[in-house]
Amino acid sequence: MESLLHDVVENILERLSVKSLLRFKAVSKQWNSTIESRYFQEKQLKHRQQSGDPDVLMVSVCPYDVRNPTIESLRTLQLGSSSTVKIPTPWEKENIWYLVSHSSCDGLVCLYHPHKSGYVVNPTTRWYRPLPLCGFQKLMNDLGDGYNKLGHKFFRLGFGKDKFTGTYKPVWLYNSLEIGLENATTCEVFDFSTNVWRYVTPAAPYRVFAYPEPVYLDGSLYWFTECEEPKVLSFDLHTETFQVVSKAPFDNVDPYNIFMCNLDNRLCVSEMKWPNQVIWSFNSGNKTWDKLCSIVLDVMFDSTKICAVSPLALFDGKKKKKSKLMFCGQFNLYRISLLCFFKI
Template identity: 30%
Template sequence: MVEEEKSSNSIYIVPELLEEIFLRLPLKSILKFKTVSKQWRSVLESKMFVEKRMNASKSGKIIAAYNCDCGDRPRIIHEARLGDQVFVYLHCFNARPSMICDSRPLLTCDGLVCIAEPDSIIVLNPSTGQLLRFPEPLSSRFINGEGSDFYRGNWVMGFGRDKVTGSYKVTKMCLLPREEGCDVLDVETGQWKNLSLPTYMAQVGRKLL
């Protein structure tokens, strides 16, 4: 009887309506509701939902990098609203080479942000607070027996979306004469793929994708 009463009082919400409700919730609620069920988490992390939430936003978000010397890695601190404008605060460690040597430490595409670290690649979504970290490819960890010297101009980097598969990808190209190479990271699978260099010349600081 108890089980029958519970089932009769439960409310079923169709996925389409559930998604519309989620689109109207603040970021804090979305992050909290990810833990409710696998179904909710699947909806909230789907590409379609992320795109709809970005399009439904009345105004774009401004990413503000906050540098300090605490030693912590990049992460989203919080959001703040000033009128109709939303600010997303990104915590960065100002002693890291990526924040002081590279003229373009942040790459963006479709609202996603890609950050190059000496030992990893970070892709974060300010709209959902999701942050993914990927290890560097083996080819860029060692050059002539030493660690990669990405931030002194030996590498160029790009971040964009594959028009064929729809997945986001990161490219890293080494410009050293004896160590020329190109690695492509598929953000969806987390796998690096080594490719031959393109025929055109790439310039440091130029976006590849």
């Protein structure tokens, strides 16, 4: 009977917010053990994902033309609310801007910096794990201003999870020839068990675009290849191998006008051709791209001040079919981001 009662309690607990669960860990050793278990955490996360629209995590970045900015590292915005909640972080006092990996994973996000240590963060529980410098960052630091003179771009950090072992993996994939390395690309993966970055060989068979963010979906990370006809390249986080998934539905592109994202657990790509930006969804069954929607941009933006907008999420928790797209547009001139919503 006691076991049955705890099963009932467990079903109630998985419907609570993380903030409440953190308080209830103090009720008993059994409750603490349940709440700390991976099995329960996966159930609670799944229930939260199915129960409504996602929260928005906002990361403060520093415009290069602003002197002595005051930076708030993290804030969350609940959809349907006009107010945000500040998340205090121990590194905020350093007043350093961080980039954020485009994909979150089980509520975790990865913050990183070109020249400094990064963090894997759980914004809800305030847990974080520092990341040491990888070889790519050390090389940039050693070269200093000479790095930019080589014409080598800054590549984005990917973050995802091995879906078989549950291991989280930050991944840095970058082109190598310009910086004196032998291979077309170099891949580094962070190992949480040893707290070191290690090289993966062979790395990607194709050079990749630096600007579009890598995207995580179902155990793999994805990049665009730097080709006249761009391909979508995947990296399996379990086997740590690369393969080409499909040709992208566009060619001869400006890398600042294309984007890749995970919308409702679907791999999506998009291209901006002013005044429209079309979003395609990948059909893994027949390896084709289905047109999801087309956003008319000139009703909201000036063509001279915007890169391709960033689709973030499909939502509308009250309906079976998610019919609203949330995206972010960034103004080049002012480096200001604007959250927008589009009905599809």
